[in-house]
Ligand SMILES: Nc1ncnc2c1ncn2[C@@H]1O[C@H](COP(=O)(O)OP(=O)(O)OP(=O)(O)O)[C@@H](O)[C@H]1O
């Protein structure tokens with residue numbers, strides 16, 4: 001199966017992952033993380049391990065606790081409970097050392113509006129002992145043309161690339177990206193992805209937070225699906241999608257007032273792996289869409305049900321999330 | 333692995349550039365005090381040039397009377413009807429009405445100093461006109477004391493006011509807007525030294541202090557001839573102490589506030605009373621005796637008193653030490669409190 005993305009990429013990543021899993025080189029580890037805001041439990045006993053050289057994605061809907069988790073790992077928020085180590089070090093003990101090693105892009109930062117791109121990068125560069133020359137970063141994040149423009153004059157995508165540039169300027173071992181492409185158009189998004197891929201190709205670690213499943217699928221070696229402050233599924237995008245049992249998803253609904261075929265009947269259709277009925281909508285996870293659809297149509301004709309909608313698509317992490325929670329990642 | 337400049341320098345440069353590129357701030361810091369001093373200097377220019385405005389009721393023979401009064405160097409005289417005179421007396425457009433007759437009668441409000449003065453002046457002029465001879469000869473000896481005009485009082489006050497405003501806004505407001513934009517949090521996520529960050533505010537304030545002082549004192553000298561009796565260096569040192577103090581106070585005001593609106597409210601709350609109670613535009617002596625001890629300990633009062641002592645009385649720096657201690661205390665204590673309770677996110 002081909003997920004439709006850069007075909008060169010997948011094998012490379014999975015090979016690197018194999019090697020690293022063997023070394024068990026864990027750069028970020030957290031156990032039983034809890035964070036409460038009054039009555040709200042933003043993070044509810046979350047465990048995760050990020051391995052050296054991988055891109056680890058935290059995927060979840062709004063309010064799942066991704067930012068809270070990330071900021072605890074970044075040492076910006078104290079946890080109410082749980083244990084965090086980064087590069088084997090702990091916040092509160094080795095902060096100065098850790099800060100030199102991490103590159104951080106926050107979910108929303110307004111960089112100084114009246115400074116130029118170069119000035120902002122130079123400012124951030126001055127905080128670190130080692131790192132790249134400002135010119136190298138301008139090249140990496142493709143802001144050479146804008147290097148003398150004020151931050152306030154940049155487009156959303158350019159601002160975001162500058163924010164990532166500020167995180168990269170220290171040549172960090174670990175890069176934290178919190179929703180780096182939210183609000184960007186597809187082209188700007190692709191540019192950000194290329195920057196992340198380039199960073200990762202140097203064997204560096206990335207912790208990425210997103211609620212775009214395409215982003216998680218394209219960039220991440222492993223994904224933790226987070227909901228209500230907990231990890232509800234963990235694995236490579238392929239594994240997770242594979243767990244649905246089928247490579248494709250068929251969704252349909254029928255005219256009101258007509259009885260649907262039983263779930264059991266649907267499941268016994270050729271090629272259908274599992275069935276999820278939600279209100280009016282039926283989702284079938286299917287292995288062989290070219291067999292399953294004709295079989296479905298035949299079955300519906302038997303029961304006299306009229307289709308009001310029918311779609312099919314390759315299974316994605318979105319489908320994994322729906323299968324696990326019955327909800328969508330982004331409520332439209 | 334490129335060498336990079338020290339973060340304190342970069343942070344300070346960033347502050348300076350941001351400040352300079354914000355045209356509104358430049359206006360408020362450099363142009364506004366000059367415009368204010370020009371406006372107030374013109375409104376309250378030397379009293380000798382002011383003419384006393386009186387009126388003569390327009391009846392028969394009034395015209396000559398009015399003409400003769402108008403010739404007096406300090407009197408501006410008008411002819412008014414009864415109805416007009418009522419309105420103008422009430423508004424203070426004229427301060428006294430002469431009703432011609434035998435005897436002339438003077439209509440005025442005796443509780444108004446200016447009116448009582450007008451009565452003496454007009455009566456004197458009329459008596460002389462009627463041929464009165466002075467029995468005793470008096471000789472005028474005008475006091476031309478430097479630094480006794482209103483503008484001389486005002487310029488040091490404006491300097492103090494400006495040092496307060498630019499310190500408080502330049503630090504307090506800037507810190508809060510960085511917090512509101514999560515820039516402080518972003519800095520916290522880097523290994524930036526916090527002491528460099530805070531010091532950069534102070535350094536950038538100090539860099540801009542000199543042009544601020546030159547701008548106000550220069551305008552005072554060039555436009556109104558306001559001179560500095562004491563040493564310029566002493567004025568600069570006092571300004572420096574004031575600048576440091578209000579930067580500390582500004583930092584305290586900005587330590588915990590999350591929104592720029594909140595910062596505006598907070599800064600105005602702290603500064604507005606001092607606009608009134610610290611002897612910027614008029615002397616603190618206008619307030620009742622029991623308030624004086626409190627007013628004396630306000631940072632801006634202490635700063636203004638020290639600047640005036642040096643500028644107007646030619647006092648030495650040492651003689652202002654007491655007041656400067658008050659200013660220093662207002663800077664140092666808030667600074668350390670601010671360090672303790674500062675919120676980065
Ligand atoms: N400072 C705060 N005070 C109170 N509640 C908070 C605070 N920060 C986060 N929360 C709550 O904690 C929960 C998790 O928030 P968090 O920002 O971690 O979510 P997220 O997964 O990053 O969401 P998004 O995709 O919208 O960025 C939410 O319910 C949020 O309302």
Ligand SMILES: [Mg+2]
Pocket residue numbers: 066067068107178179
């Ligand atoms: Mg978030």
